[in-house]
Amino acid sequence: MKNFPGSESMPTLAILDEDSSSSGDDTPTTTPNPRARTTVAHAASMADMAGLSLSDDDDSSEEGERRAPRANTVPPHMGHKKVLVTGGAGFVGSNVAEQLLARGDDVVIVDEMNDYYDVRIKENNLRRLREMYPEDKRLAIYRGDICDEDFMLQLFEKERPQWVCHMAARAGVRPSIQDPFVYIHSNIRGTTHLMELSHKFGVKNFVFASSSSVYGGSKSTFFSEDENVDNPVSPYAASKKACELLAYTYHHLYNLNVSGLRFFTVYGPRGRPDMAPFKFIDRVSRGLELQQFGDGSSSRDYTYIDDIVDGVLRAIDRPNKYEMFNLGKGSGTSLKEFLDIVQSHVGKKAIIKIMPDQPGDVPYTCADVSKAYDLLGYRATVPFSEGIRRTVDWYMNDYGKNSGSCIEPETQANGMGRAPSFAEIREAVNA
Numbered sequence: 369m370k371n372f373p374g375s376e377s378m379p380t381l382a383i384l385d386e387d388s389s390s391s392g393d394d395t396p397t398t399t400p401n402p403r404a405r406t407t408v409a410h411a412a413s414m415a416d417m418a419g420l421s422l423s424d425d426d427d428s429s430e431e432g433e434r435r436a437p438r439a440n441t442v443p444p445h446m447g448h449k450k451v452l453v454t455g456g457a458g459f460v461g462s463n464v465a466e467q468l469l470a471r472g473d474d475v476v477i478v479d480e481m482n483d484y485y486d487v488r489i490k491e492n493n494l495r496r497l498r499e500m501y502p503e504d505k506r507l508a509i510y511r512g513d514i515c516d517e518d519f520m521l522q523l524f525e526k527e528r529p530q531w532v533c534h535m536a537a538r539a540g541v542r543p544s545i546q547d548p549f550v551y552i553h554s555n556i557r558g559t560t561h562l563m564e565l566s567h568k569f570g571v572k573n574f575v576f577a578s579s580s581s582v583y584g585g586s587k588s589t590f591f592s593e594d595e596n597v598d599n600p601v602s603p604y605a606a607s608k609k610a611c612e613l614l615a616y617t618y619h620h621l622y623n624l625n626v627s628g629l630r631f632f633t634v635y636g637p638r639g640r641p642d643m644a645p646f647k648f649i650d651r652v653s654r655g656l657e658l659q660q661f662g663d664g665s666s667s668r669d670y671t672y673i674d675d676i677v678d679g680v681l682r683a684i685d686r687p688n689k690y691e692m693f694n695l696g697k698g699s700g701t702s703l704k705e706f707l708d709i710v711q712s713h714v715g716k717k718a719i720i721k722i723m724p725d726q727p728g729d730v731p732y733t734c735a736d737v738s739k740a741y742d743l744l745g746y747r748a749t750v751p752f753s754e755g756i757r758r759t760v761d762w763y764m765n766d767y768g769k770n771s772g773s774c775i776e777p778e779t780q781a782n783g784m785g786r787a788p789s790f791a792e793i794r795e796a797v798n799a
């Protein structure tokens with residue numbers, strides 16, 4: 369790992385939390401998004417993922433009439449790229465880096481390796497990439513803070529990336545309420561700094577991670593990019609909204625091509641340990657109690673990591689001028705179904721304590737993914753049950769071995785904001 373002088377880590381956060389304000393999911397029996405007709409195969413793209421299986425319970429293939437994506441889309445750039453992946457040691461960033469390398473692109477990773485969650489997980493992500501490409505000059509890894517001006521200037525001067533995939537951020541809703549300033553630093557200052565460098569170094573396309581949390585105050589069921597998102601309800605959500613606004617400014621002033629991707633709760637192998645899917649699998653596996661708020665019918669949109677990576681690569685390849693995209697599965701899963709699926713794949717019964725509904729909880733929320741389909745050809749293909757099966761498989765067979773069993777005791781599972789927690793996890797009483 370390369371270290372430039374002056375790079376420093378940010379302070380730590382004590383409480384781990386879910387990134388997105390939603391903590392839901394989706395499964396076979398869920399209602400498809402009426403606005404997103406998702407029956408046509410992906411548009412041509414270098415981002416096509418290998419090994420994504422459509423199984424019987426894929427709920428996205430039966431609904432609505434068939435139609436092609438809009439014709440006036442930006443054609444995908446098919447040539448070789450050198451892509452700067454910030455946050456490349458993290459969950460989404462490391463998966464994006466892996467796929468970029470697999471298709472032949474060069475990848476420059478920058479990550480400060482903060483301890484928002486166990487650093488060994490991030491080290492393991494980087495080790496994995498390094499082991500996959502041991503001699504390869506196509507992968508460069510730098511440790512440092514994206515806000516460090518000297519460090520980042522040197523990095524841009526040396527590497528000259530023409531494509532930026534900015535995944536680095538402080539995630540987590542609750543911790544942002546406890547310590548907003550670290551979010552202002554990494555998310556707002558960090559993103560601004562990267563856009564400044566991107567415009568100065570003539571970057572062709574700047575893609576960054578926003579979040580479904582920006583829909584904070586929305587009353588809708590299907591969240592569309594057309595909605596007004598002026599009511600973020602946590603510093604984290606506000607920081608993502610601020611990035612979207614600043615991105616517009618950089619597009620307006622300098623013609624920087626920018627796409628912001630609003631991820632809906634991402635899960636999968638090597639997923640973040642502070643998020644509900646990991647925690648549910650972990651708690652059920654270890655026989656620890658889960659608290660369920662309400663009758664289990666509330667439902668959320670969860671997105672499998674391979675689908676998110678596919679969407680990110682599609683956005684990188686298509687230098688839209690300025691667009692925000694929802695990247696979700698486009699359908700939801702109820703909490704009850706979620707827990708049933710986890711139990712069946714883990715092979716253990718969950719210890720569930722039913723609690724009264726939480727005030728303000730919303731029954732069903734999910735991404736309208738029709739714009740991402742139209743402009744990027746994006747369509748999530750991994751059914752929830754299959755995604756959880758793969759995640760459980762990883763948890764059982766790889767997680768302990770490769771991460772050194774670094775499970776931290778959790779205090780709670782879900783984020784705050786638009787969709788208050790429908791489940792909470794406490795330390796075991798029956799373990």
Ligand SMILES: NC(=O)c1ccc[n+]([C@@H]2O[C@H](COP(=O)([O-])OP(=O)(O)OC[C@H]3O[C@@H](n4cnc5c(N)ncnc54)[C@H](O)[C@@H]3O)[C@@H](O)[C@H]2O)c1
Binds near residue numbers: 455460554
């Ligand atoms: N995972 C989700 O469900 C989800 C949902 C919505 C949005 N997002 C967004 O997607 C992006 C990736 O999320 P993730 O789940 O992979 O999170 P992650 O925490 O696993 O990865 C983020 C990485 O960024 C690094 N980082 C943070 N601040 C930095 C800084 N100042 N300089 C350099 N590196 C820094 C961290 O060390 C970490 O490795 C984030 O922007 C997050 O806000 C994620």
